[in-house]
């Protein structure tokens with residue numbers, strides 16, 4: 001396995017979109033393009049499909065030094081109300097654009113830390129959104145909570161508003177690792193929020209774990225996994241630590257690079273972790289995720305409905321995803337757009353009555369074909385092509401996959417590629433062979449984390 005790691009541990013995207021954000025063509029994008037694209041998709045969307053809404057709630061009280069999310073650290077809770085007012089104003093701008101009431105199928109609160117906000121403020125935000133929308137049948141409402149500040153009241157309030165899935169950031173239980181990432185989080189806190197969620201009636205609780213953090217050894221990782229299994233979350237994200245200290249605003253400075261496990265050690269953490277999780281009844285779903293058999297994500301993998309977007313994996317697909325809040329990314333299937341990344345600037349633009357998208361990309365025919373192949377690989381670990389879904393460079397892609405085939409990572413037949421069990425860990429590398437935009441514009445500086 002070591003030589004495979006030497007060979008394939010290279011910088012690469014996580015493919016929550018294609019094209020990936022660094023390869024968006026900003027020059028040919030404008031807010032007008034975006035609005036036209038949203039409207040086209042919205043008008044073509046039937047009520048049973050509905051739309052997805054993602055709301056970015058960026059504030060956290062304390063900086064975790066490993067974190068690569070878009071967040072703003074503050075202890076001032078006076079920021080809550082003005083921020084939520086801006087989010088509601090932004091939603092109004094979309095309502096005006098739609099011209100009729102949207103039906104919400106999926107809603108996700110992400111961050112930052114949604115549970116930084118008081119339950120009362122979250123209720124006001126959601127009631128403001130619901131007052132101008134209809135809710136689809138069997139909606140999927142979920143949120144990310146920090147175990148250190150999620151209260152029973154948060155869980156009850158969100159449950160009463162229709163939320164049935166909660167994910168909690170755990171990361172790791174080892175004291176030395178917690179200290180290095182500046183996140184002291186007792187097991188008791190995670191136990192409480194998990195048990196409260198179940199008592200209240202949530203149908204899915206998920207925990208986020210990260211492997212490859214500073215000072216990680218298998219012993220520490222095993223301890224974290226075994227503690228996690230005492231609570232048996234329905235779903236687990238098992239993320240590979242993305243070390244991206246060159247991104248502005250990332251606080252990955254609470255530890256030294258020498259404190260991080262090597263690529264080879266990191267791979268072992270994943271392989272051993274996967275084995276242990278599988279022994280204990282979890283099934284790997286797509287990339288970075290494990291679920292128990294009853295969980296929707298596993299079921300959606302079996303039924304083929306599984307989808308991947310900026311929030312990661314989802315058990316159903318809507319063509320239109322509207323991202324509200326600073327830095328949020330929206331997707332109309334034919335175009336992507338990202339909101340302004342500074343809180344103050346985001347609020348200023350919205351206050352002027354302008355949809356605050358500042359960059360984006362309109363997909364061309366080729367992008368749409370490649371997007372589907374990459375989605376197939378990330379969600380179903382295989383992709384096929386026919387006359388419509390082939391593309392001129394496919395021979396080059398197959399050529400570069402030959403080495404992976406020889407290494408046992410993929411199986412290639414006439415017009416299908418399948419990622420093998422051994423190749424799962426290298427899914428990002430397989431997807432990269434289809435990434436025509438990256439091939440044509442080889443980045444000069446590091447912009448992605450390592451694939452392993």
Ligand SMILES: C[S@@+](CC[C@H](N)C(=O)[O-])C[C@H]1O[C@@H](n2cnc3c(N)ncnc32)[C@H](O)[C@@H]1O
Nearest residue numbers: 066067068111112113144146169208239241242
């Ligand atoms: C927005 S946070 C979750 C909610 C809340 N802020 C918390 O930390 O509990 C999203 C998740 O992204 C993951 N994450 C953040 N930075 C990461 C990094 N550099 N590499 C891998 N995963 C990361 C963590 O597992 C984290 O729980």
Ligand code: SF4
Nearest residue numbers: 060063064067069112
């Ligand atoms: S891991 Fe969560 S709580 Fe920590 S800084 Fe990132 S978003 Fe905030």
